[in-house]
Amino acid sequence: MAAGYPECIKGEWSSLDLAKCEEAPCSDVPKVRHAKDTRACAGRKSGEICPLECLPGYQLISELRCERGVWLSGKCMAYCGLPTEAIGGAISLEHCVDTPVGDSCAVVCQPGLHPTGRIRCLPGGRWSEARCFDPAKELMHEAVARLNVEGLRDFCDYVAADVTKGLEVVASSFEHLLAKHLKVPLDLFTSNLTEDPSFSRTGFRLELKVLCSEMQKAAPLAFQKLSDVPGLPAARENDLRAFSDCDKKLELVNQTLTSTSMKEFRSNICATFCDTSQESMCQPECLDRVLGFLVLPKTMLLQVLEESSPGTSFAAAARTSEEVV
Secondary structure, eight states: OBSOOOEEETTEEEOGGGOOBOOOOBOSOOOOTTBOOOGGGTTBOTTOEEOOOBOTTEEEEEEEEEETTEEEEEEEEEEEOSOSSOOTTEEEOGGGTTEETTOEEOOEEOTTOEESSOEEEETTTEEOOOOEEOHHHHOOEEEEEEEEEEOOHHHHHHHOSSHHHHHHHHHHHHHHHHHHHHTOOGGGEEEEEEOOTTTOSSSEEEEEEEEEOOOOEESOOOSOOGGGSTTSOOOOGGGOOEEHHHHHHHHHHHHHHHHSOHHHHHHHHHHHHHTTOOOTTHHHHHHHHTTTOEEEEEEEEEEEEEOOSSSOEEOSOOEEOOOOO
16 A cells, blocks of 8 residues: 655655555454454554454464455364263373364273274364273174285295294284274284185185174175175075174275285285394395285185184174175
């Protein structure tokens, strides 16, 4: 904006030293959602900051600044305070204070307990539900995946003279991969990679298990009928039982194993092994040794095992996959 004007007097300009341009002030009252009265901000000079106070339940994220006649930034965001309802078994939730709406916070449980998940800050300053539980008491079921793994001989020879060491590395890499994708603690997984001629004449049998719980009974699974799945005997759909937690884990295990590329599988194996190796060229040499690694999903069997009595009964959906990983 102009702070002064030159004058033309008898053919000559005068008052040139008074003529200049200044940055315009912010004359309007700024509008900031979830902020208290901002009328006192009107008329601030360019470059000035107007103190902003947010309504209860909202937190100041950015300052309100006048810039050449325009109000910039200034934002109040909803947040959650300390959870009002105690989570049994949790050590502390003070680190969750001031979590913005939409974000989540990790629940830290006492030793030996695991959280059911993170708590999320909901609109209105409310928290989603979560709890700490004892896996040994509550996770009475296992989601199991069995698949055929080929091309490990060269890698096992590279890892150690004892083939068992190589198989342990591969099995552990699968545990880490699934724990990452399922977002559950690693110690809920167990795995076993062994030679089993009855299962595979040329490769190895990999069995992956993740503990799960029968939180509630539900309607029969919306999977295709077992009679439509190659390799499985006919069964009535109404015979199937659904476990909410187990069903979710089964689906995530299936998605992870069928959508992960062979390149990622191989990289994950070498990352697991090379984390404990002192060799500078471990990663490239390891990747060269696992070039023949293959996972054959057509032999993959997903099911829920229920330990109800001596021996194991298959009490939920079982299915195979013909997809190519």
